[in-house]
Amino acid sequence: xxxxxxxxxxxxxxxxxxxxxxxxxxxxxxxxxxxxxxxxxxxxxxxxxxxxxxxxxxxxxxxxxxxxxxxxxxxxxxxxxxxxxxxxxxxxxxxxxxxxxxxxxxxxxxxxxxxxxxxxxxxxxxxxxxxxxxxxxxxxxxxxxxxxxxxxxxxxxxxxxxxxxxxxxxxxxxxxxxxxxxxxxxxxxxxxxxxxxxxxxxxxxxx
Amino acid sequence: xxxxxxxxxxxxxxxxxxxxxxxxxxxxxxxxxxxxxxxxxxxxxxxxxxxxxxxxxxxxxxxxxxxxxxxxxxxxxxxxxxxxxxxxxxxxxxxxxxxxxxxxxxxxxxxxxxxxxxxxxxxxxxxxxxxxxxxxxxxxxxxxxxxxxxxxxxxxxxxxxxxxxxxxxxxxxxxxxxxxxxxxxxxxxxxxxxxxxxxxxxxxxxxxxxxxxxxxxxxxxxxxxxxxxxxxxxxxxxxxxxxxxxxxxxxxxxxxxxxxxxxxxxxxxxxxxxxxxxxxxxxxxxxxxxxxxxxxxxxxxxxxxxxxxxxxxxxxxxxxxxxxxxxxxxxxxxxxxxxxxxxxxxxxxxxxx
Numbered sequence: 112x113x114x115x116x117x118x119x120x121x122x123x124x125x126x127x128x129x130x131x132x133x134x135x136x137x138x139x140x141x142x143x144x145x146x147x148x149x150x151x152x153x154x155x156x157x158x159x160x161x162x163x164x165x166x167x168x169x170x171x172x173x174x175x176x177x178x179x180x181x182x183x184x185x186x187x188x189x190x191x192x193x194x195x196x197x198x199x200x201x202x203x204x205x206x207x208x209x210x211x212x213x214x215x216x217x218x219x220x221x222x223x224x225x226x227x228x229x230x231x232x233x234x235x236x237x238x239x240x241x242x243x244x245x246x247x248x249x250x251x252x253x254x255x256x257x258x259x260x261x262x263x264x265x266x267x268x269x270x271x272x273x274x275x276x277x278x279x280x281x282x283x284x285x286x287x288x289x290x291x292x293x294x295x296x297x298x299x300x301x302x303x304x305x306x307x308x309x310x311x312x313x314x315x316x317x318x
Numbered sequence: 319x320x321x322x323x324x325x326x327x328x329x330x331x332x333x334x335x336x337x338x339x340x341x342x343x344x345x346x347x348x349x350x351x352x353x354x355x356x357x358x359x360x361x362x363x364x365x366x367x368x369x370x371x372x373x374x375x376x377x378x379x380x381x382x383x384x385x386x387x388x389x390x391x392x393x394x395x396x397x398x399x400x401x402x403x404x405x406x407x408x409x410x411x412x413x414x415x416x417x418x419x420x421x422x423x424x425x426x427x428x429x430x431x432x433x434x435x436x437x438x439x440x441x442x443x444x445x446x447x448x449x450x451x452x453x454x455x456x457x458x459x460x461x462x463x464x465x466x467x468x469x470x471x472x473x474x475x476x477x478x479x480x481x482x483x484x485x486x487x488x489x490x491x492x493x494x495x496x497x498x499x500x501x502x503x504x505x506x507x508x509x510x511x512x513x514x515x516x517x518x519x520x521x522x523x524x525x526x527x528x529x530x531x532x533x534x535x536x537x538x539x540x541x542x543x544x545x546x547x548x549x550x551x552x553x554x555x556x557x558x559x560x561x562x563x564x565x566x567x568x569x570x571x572x573x574x575x576x577x578x579x580x581x582x583x584x585x586x587x588x589x590x591x592x593x594x595x596x597x598x599x600x601x602x603x604x605x606x607x608x609x610x611x612x613x614x615x616x617x618x619x620x621x622x623x624x625x626x627x628x629x630x631x632x633x634x635x636x637x638x639x640x641x642x643x644x645x646x647x648x649x650x651x652x653x654x655x656x657x658x659x660x661x662x663x664x665x666x667x668x669x670x671x
Contacts, residue, residue, distance in 0.1 A: 121362060128378065145379050150387050152365050154376035156344055159351035161365045165387055174408040180479045181499045182487060198496035200503045202479065203584060207594050210388050210402040215381060223585030224507070293360025298369065302388055302402060 113276035114190040115233055115255075117264070118284055119164045119298055122291070123271030126151050126162035130263035130272050134166070137234065137262035138251025144215040146231040147263055164272050166263070167192065167213035167231035168303035175205035175214060189255065190277075191233040196249045201225035210302050233274065234261040277304075347373075372403070383590060390591070394598070407594040415598065419605040420481055426609035430616045437547075440622040446635040451650055453554075453639070454632045458523050462629055464516035465567075471509045473608050475502035480601060507582060514575045521568055527554040528563040533645055551644035554655075562614050570607040574600060 126149050134140065134147045147166035153159035169192045176184035176192060183198035184205075194205075203225055205214040219226030236253030239246035246253060254262060264274030273280040281297070288295050344352075350364040368375075372390025374383075392403040394410040401409070454462070478486065479502055487495045537550045537557040550556070555563070580588060580596040618625050624638040639647040649655045 121365070122360070131379065145381055145384075148377050148379040148381060148384050150385060151376045152368055152387075153345070153348035153351055156348040156352055158355040159348045159365070161351075161362060163369070163387060174405050177412055178408050180483055181496045182483055182492070183496070195492075198492060200496065200500040202503055203581075203593075204597075207590050207597065208404040208408045210404050212381070212383055212386060212389070212590075218585075222583055225584070291360050293358070294362055296362065296366055298366070299388065 114278075115169060115235075115275065116190070116277035116280060116300075116304065117166065117168055117233075117261075118273040118280045118300070120271045120273070120284065120287065121161040121163050121298060122287075122294065123269040124149070124162040124164055125269055125271070127268060129266050129268055130164045133262045133266035134231070137254075138232075139247075140251065141217040141226075141229055143217050144229045146213075146215065146229065163298055164263070164267075165211050165213075165299070167209075167233070168211055168299055169231075169233055170210075170303045171305055174208035174210065178204045178208045180204065185238070187235060189233075189235070191235045191255070193232055193235060193237055193250075194228065194230070195238045196227045196229075197238075199227040201227055203228075205230075211299065231261075234259070345373075382584075382587060392591070403591050403594060407598070410598060411601065415601050415605075416480065416484075419601060420484075422605055422609055423477075426612050430612050434616070434620065439620055440547075442623055442635075442637055443641060444637055446637045449636045450633040451636055451639050451647070452632055453628045453634045456632065459629060459632055461516060461519040461523050465513065465520045468509050468513035468516055469611065471505055472513055473604070473611070475506040475509075476604050477608070478502040479506065480604075510575075510578050510582060514579075517567065517571045517575065521571070524555075524563060524567075528560045530560075531645075534560065549642060552642075552646070553649070554643060554646040556643065562610065566607060566610050566614070570603050570610070573603045574607060577603065 128149050131145055131147050131149060135145065138146065140146055147164060149162055149164045151160060151162045153161065169190060171190070173184065173186070173192045175194075176186070179194075180202060181198050181200055183195045184192060185195070186192055201216060201219065201224075203214075203216065205228060206212070206216065214228045214230045216225035216228055218224065232250050232253075234252055234254035236242075236246045236256065237250035239249065241253050241256040252262070254260065259265070261274040264272045267273075273283060284297060285295075345368075347364050347368040351362070351368075354361050354364055369387045370391070372386055372388060374385045375387065377385045389402040389404050391400040392406040393400045394406050396414065397406060397409065400406070478499055482495060482499060482502075486498070490498070531553050533550070533552055534557040537552055540546070540548075540550050542556060542558050543549045544558075577596040577600040581593050581600065584593070618629065622642075624634060628634045628638070636647070639650070646655070
């Protein structure tokens with residue numbers, strides 16, 4: 112089985128926010144929530160500006176999963192971290208724990224009362240039957256079940272954002288690095304997937 | 319004139335360039351990256367360092383702390399290595415907080431149970447006289463029970479959120495547990511502010527009789543007579559009750575209120591790191607508060623004859639007052655404290671001793 116991962120190539124990202132828009136459109140994301148965002152480091156500084164698109168990285172040992180008081184997260188066979196909105200109580204702990212700030216909460220009332228958490232699903236829907244109306248309403252489209260990859264990465268004009276099997280996208284990136292001759296760092300992978308384990312795909316564990 | 323125009327023009331041009339903040343405020347990291355890019359094109363090490371430091375960058379999206387790519391590194395007490403703040407918090411909460419917190423509550427409950435099995439209910443040594451003295455007026459009782467009932471709701475709902483996943487979830491299953499947790503979370507959120515108001519009222523009403531008194535030294539020296547069974551004469555409140563007031567109600571109550579409010583209103587743009595720290599303090603405070611409350615609830619119910627009735631009806635028997643709070647009883651008898659603060663003598667309930 113593939114181990115799905117995201118990879119953002121900071122040498123290619125041009126901060127067009129196409130991924131953010133693609134995601135919002137594809138999944139009809141709730142008002143006030145953006146499942147993906149583009150962050151620019153050293154904005155406006157010539158020679159130092161780098162942009163990175165970030166969303167849920169579907170961590171191997173996901174902190175959100177570990178702190179959830181109702182245990183509403185689960186990991187698919189593809190390594191995608193999903194959650195069950197029927198169980199979510201909107202406590203916000205996953206937001207405290209996530210290194211990337213991926214979990215978002217639509218405001219459900221006055222004074223910042225949180226609704227049910229919403230985050231990137233790697234376009235893999237939720238626990239409802241694949242491509243059902245209920246699944247779409249709660250989690251957005253289930254593109255993986257249609258044999259497609261996440262809309263953000265598919266839409267990326269410069270192919271900075273890659274989404275798919277970890278080994279495949281790592282190979283693509285490795286080839287780019289070889290051509291460039293510089294910059295082998297893969298942003299966020301150390302935090303999300305842990306130290307590389309001799310080419311072996313990291314496996315998820317639930318605590 | 320033309321010189322002045324030129325000067326003004328130059329100033330305008332300067333002002334125009336001064337507007338975009340990020341260009342002007344070049345951080346050390348940006349400078350380092352700009353230099354690195356010139357020397358070794360394609361080497362982004364300074365950028366990756368900045369990203370890992372958890373600093374704020376730039377994003378067009380409005381989400382909370384969205385400009386931070388990865389949370390800053392942090393290490394809690396007892397942790398061997400730095401991790402992102404969220405990961406450090408997760409390890410601290412899921413590790414020591416839940417482990418030691420859980421066992422502290424179990425041990426405290428067992429200790430109370432053991433004390434009860436050994437000593438049993440503290441009964442009056444002599445027959446009640448049938449004459450009643452007012453111990454708590456109606457406002458004091460309202461304040462006490464508001465605080466007490468909201469405390470119990472907060473404690474139970476908090477315990478469900480902290481330990482339910484390990485204790486209840488395996489027993490009652492996901493659907494029922496999620497429903498119960500949603501109820502617990504909403505009760506916790508809405509009862510919390512009510513608890514704070516009750517707590518403040520309680521502090522205001524009871525603080526006067528909880529200051530240090532000379533008799534407290536003797537009480538401490540004899541350990542309150544909890545083990546010997548010989549109670550030390552005390553005023554309206556003995557040192558044990560004062561300890562519960564100052565450490566429990568005042569100190570822990572205020573800590574819980576402040577940290578609770580930080581987490582309750584996420585709409586003030588407080589940082590995740592602030593909410594993580596607030597959560598850690600809230601959990602430690604809660605566990606200690608609940609453990610201490612076991613002793614208070616025990617003595618106020620099955621631990622001591624007449625104690626529950628005193629807070630329920632507001633009245634105690636003279637014999638009860640003499641045995642448990644002799645100095646207070648003496649003061650009441652001497653007329654130093656008005657015996658009926660509400661003047662509702664006719665409505666004084668009959669005791670069942």
